[in-house]
Amino acid sequence: MYAILDIETTGGQFNEEGITEIAIYKFDGHEIVDQFISLVNPEIPIQPFVVKLTGINNAMLRSAPKFFEVAKRIIEMTNDCVLVAHNADFDYRILRTEFRRLGYDFNIKTLCTVELSKRLLPEQTSHSLGKLVRALGIPMADRHRASGDAMATVKLFKMLLDKDLDKEIVKELIKFEVKKGIAPKLMDIVENLPSKTGIYYIHKENGGIIFIGKSRNIKKRVNQHFTGITKSAKKIQNEVFTVTYEETGSELIALLKESQEVKIHRPIYNRMSPKSNFSWAVYVEKDANGYLNLKLQKADGRKKEVKSYTSLQEGKDALFRISSHYHLCQKLTGLYETKTHCFQHTINECDGACVEKIAPEQYNLRVQAFIENNIFDNKTLAILDRGRTISERSAILIENGVYKGYAFYDLNYQINNIEILRNIITPMQSNRDTRNSIQSYIRKSKTIKIINF
Template identity: 75%
Template sequence: MYAILDIETTGGQFNEEGITEIAIYKFDGHEIVDQFISLINPEIPIQPFVVKLTGINNEMLRGAPKFFEVAKRIIEMTNDCVLVAHNASFDYRILRTEFRRLGYDFNIKTLCTVELSQRLMPEQPSHSLGKLVRALGIPMADRHRASGDAMATVKLFKMLLDKDLEKTITKELIKFEVIKGVSPKLLDIIESLPSKTGIYYIHREDGNIIFIGQSKNIKKRVNQHFTGITTSSKKIQAEVFTVTFEETGSELIALLKESEEIKKNSPIYNRMARKNTLSWAIYADKDPNGYLNLKLQKADGRKKEITAFANQQEGKSALSRITSSYQLCPKLTGLSTSKTPCAQHENNQCDGACIGQITSEEYNSKVQVFIDKNLFDNKNMIIIDKGRKTGEHSAILIEKGICRGYAFYDLNYQIINPEILKNILVPIPNNRNTRGYIQAYLRKNRVLKIINF
């Protein structure tokens, strides 16, 4: 017997979504033998994009039953069944979370029609529900409503069962406990954490820190530790007593603090110290003809690096973008080893430095633009980004190429003067790691504002 399910939710942070609508069709492999369809009052607001997608709004749910009022019916509908859904891990996680809030451990076998269709219909270009039913000619009503999506899943599932003549693939894909259970102690810890950006510390009972991490969503990341199956995750689950945290709002501040805190505390389950992660860097050297060559090399503390990278591949990708953006010669940036003029010269994307068609002074001026933009030496700026709460921003002060520290300030007091900012700074050790992380972050992410002074 199968319980074919679809759930609509409020949207929002991981493990904090609420159910707004549920539809379950009990299916015996040939026909529907029972059904349950209901709106549900999640007791939290629906995200605007979900209202637009589903048409379900907060007003519609005011008089709807709350989850605890329909929980018994859901158990009756799914008892001794395999739960079938399109992207079953999502629906199963949502159900487990709701039952967990009631103190009930909901466990059931699951079967995902995404995985089943991928195995039985590999020729289909897309395995999303909407595109699959259109491609297969399955009629569908009320898209993005629980009853419409669940009914479409019933029809799709019946078609898939018919294709799986021996039912071997269907049986092979049935899973039990897609999401691992979490002990009550760990659940209590998870519930105490915010879904915010910051740094977290996992402690043993004696107070010692065994792991330090940072995340855009502290609750989600710690939940991953507590449900992980790696050796380190299992050790953390066995030894954790409590988790403390510090919200930063800014991902960059979280990254910088994590690096320094790992160095300071040396937690036993952090895989490696951050000091070893920026192992490649770009350097500039003049060749015998006086042209500035950019070189990607293993990091060397004795030389002045322009910018650093976590690995060689990341560095090569960045160097390729730099070569294109600044119209540099691939032979002089190490991307081409050809003895003939580079291909970019033939395509008019290189102005001929590789064969002396422009002077070293002309070429070096373009390289210098890149160096000046990226080298931290003598750079003065304030990096403005998100704060820990509404009405607050964060600021990181770089003065003469040295990272002085970070601060949080109220938006009612705009801080653009570095001398005022210095009065409220929390110091950050200025070292190669700090500079490297700031450069890498600014390469890949947008911040609210950068004030140069």
């Protein structure tokens, strides 16, 4: 659990500042579960430049509670949490100073989003909160007020969790929980998981990941691991300490993340899982008469494929649909073996490419249309899909045919500028598996929207 906060102060001499406003959002890594926002009477004057910056003046604070009156609530909000702030050293120092005046030693583990952003967003020219949120398209209200800055930090931290592909932030939290002696039972773990689409990580006690999976119902899938009787399920049940997860909304993002995360972390029990791959592919070859033929063959990484499939039957079924949609000859797509014309020509559903009744140039235009619609080469586009909440959407960026990564954005924020999208994406690896997964999802999904840049 994280306590994400921001503090406004009076300004003044080092360690003599007083708190004028505090906002704390309790964040479980996915959503805000509690909050505390309050003006605070510092009992000392506010510096004029601070009044100008924040809009908080001495008159506003006369009837506000003093720090000792809100101290208990602050301890309740931060207890058993990691404190997260933008420039955490400052906020932590101010809190410790205020508690020290009350004779209490306030001690808590901290995380600084400035340091995290420098590590996870090195391409950004500035790591100040205002400039970062503008560059990343994070909506922000009430700048230089505690609630506005703390909420912006929540949204920034959520994005940094997505960008942390090595899971260092989550692993550190698990180690923190181990120190506290928290060891949830399997039933408790399942109870706290969502019945939503996303990716899940099964951790052992030192925070290491032993299995990664994706599902349209995370709770149901993890429960299957915990009630399974297979050899790998039993091992997972014996070794699991906790399960973390990331909601994705989009099934495609879950699929792409699972593929990459397994390659990065190489969890021991993923190696025991059955592998699904795209072992059949469609290739284009020109025959002796100049006609472009579609060939469904075993996948060959040395050749350029147009589409790929997990089985021969899936490939054949797809070719029948492709032949019908693009008015292609079944003989030239390998679906009808004959030395003369195809059967479709007999019933007037093929215009005779199989017996050279139409020119190769005329027929090949239809084949090229199929290729253009199903290959990413040189295309720059964004695939827009469901987000994690009703007020959010997801975007997958493909640039010059290469999968660049994914992002989540607020519905009020229109993705029509590729520069903004480049700023907010979580970078991902592009390979044959990702390309095939994206193409397969585009074929099947009815929820996506595609924007061409």
